[in-house]
Amino acid sequence: MKETWDALIQRAEHLAAKSEATKELLSFYAELLRAQKEIYESLRGRKNWLPTGVLEEDLTVVRTLVPGLLRVVEVHGPAALVEEARALLRIGDDKIDEMLLAQWREPIDAQFFAKAFLQPYARWLAESGWRPVDRVFERHESRCPFCGGRPQVSFLQAKEASAESGNRDLICATCLTTWPFRRVVCAYCCEERPAKLGYFHSPEFGHIRVEACDTCHRYVKGVDLTRLGLAVPLVDEVASAPLDLWAREHGYTKIELNLIGL
Numbered sequence: 543m544k545e546t547w548d549a550l551i552q553r554a555e556h557l558a559a560k561s562e563a564t565k566e567l568l569s570f571y572a573e574l575l576r577a578q579k580e581i582y583e584s585l586r587g588r589k590n591w592l593p594t595g596v597l598e599e600d601l602t603v604v605r606t607l608v609p610g611l612l613r614v615v616e617v618h619g620p621a622a623l624v625e626e627a628r629a630l631l632r633i634g635d636d637k638i639d640e641m642l643l644a645q646w647r648e649p650i651d652a653q654f655f656a657k658a659f660l661q662p663y664a665r666w667l668a669e670s671g672w673r674p675v676d677r678v679f680e681r682h683e684s685r686c687p688f689c690g691g692r693p694q695v696s697f698l699q700a701k702e703a704s705a706e707s708g709n710r711d712l713i714c715a716t717c718l719t720t721w722p723f724r725r726v727v728c729a730y731c732c733e734e735r736p737a738k739l740g741y742f743h744s745p746e747f748g749h750i751r752v753e754a755c756d757t758c759h760r761y762v763k764g765v766d767l768t769r770l771g772l773a774v775p776l777v778d779e780v781a782s783a784p785l786d787l788w789a790r791e792h793g794y795t796k797i798e799l800n801l802i803g804l
C-alpha cells in the first residue's frame with residue numbers, strides 16, 4: 543500500500559469535518575486507524591524481532607498489542623462494539639489467540655476486532671518480505687497475491703500507457719497490499735461480459751462508483767483517482783457509506799465489508 547497510516551488518518555479527519563452525515567463514522571474510523579498505526583509501529587520498531595509468517599508463532603508478541611486497540615474502541619466506538627470490546631478485555635489470552643488464528647486461517651469480514659487487529663500485522667508482514675505460511679488460500683486473480691485476502695476497494699489511476707494491467711488496482715482487505723486487476727471484470731467471480739457488469743454513480747460522490755456484477759450479485763466500490771487525486775481509496779470507500787445502502791437495496795452483496803461494517 544502506498545499510503546502511510548498518517549495519510550489515512552488525515553484523510554479520515556478531513557472528511558469527518560466535511561460531512562455531518564458521516565462525521566461520527568469517520569471520526570471513529572480515524573481513531574481506529576490511529577490504534578492500527580500504533581500496533582504497526584510497535585511491531586515494526588521491536589528490536590531483534592521480525593514476523594515469521596506463522597501467526598501462531600508470532601502471537602506471543604502480537605497479542606500484547608490487542609488491549610490497546612480494544613481500549614480505543616471502548617472509548618470511541620459505537621455501543622455494540624463497546625460492549626464487545628469490554629468483553630474481550632476480560633477474556634483470557636487463549637481466547638484472543640483463538641479469535642486471531644481463526645480469522646487468519648478463514649477470514650470472515652464481519653469479525654471486526656480480529657480484522658482490525660490483523661491488518662497492521664499483515665501489512666508489516668508484507669512489507670518485511672515474509673509470506674503468510676499458516677494461511678491456506680486459493681490462488682486466484684481476484685484474491686490478493688500476497689495473502690489471499692479479498693479486495694476491499696478498487697481504484698483507477700493514471701499509469702504509463704505501456705502498463706499491461708491498464709490502470710485498475712485492488713486493495714487487499716487483510717494486508718492492505720495493492721495488486722493490478724483487469725479493468726472491466728468482476729472483482730469477485732471474474733465475469734467479463736460487459737452486459738453483466740454495472741457501474742453506478744451518485745452526484746454526491748463524483749469520484750466513486752459502485753462496480754456491480756449481475757452474475758454473482760456482488761459489488762465493490764471503485765475510487766477514481768484520475769477524477770480526484772486527493773482521494774485515499776480505503777478512506778473514501780468508508781466515507782461513501784450511502785452507496786453501500788444503495789447497493790444493498792438493489793440486491794447486491796459487498797465482496798468484503800469494510801472495517802466499519804458497511
Ligand SMILES: [Zn+2]
Pocket residue numbers: 686687688689690691714715716717718719
Ligand atoms: Zn493481502
Ligand SMILES: [Zn+2]
Pocket residue numbers: 728729730731732733755756757758759760
Ligand atoms: Zn461477479
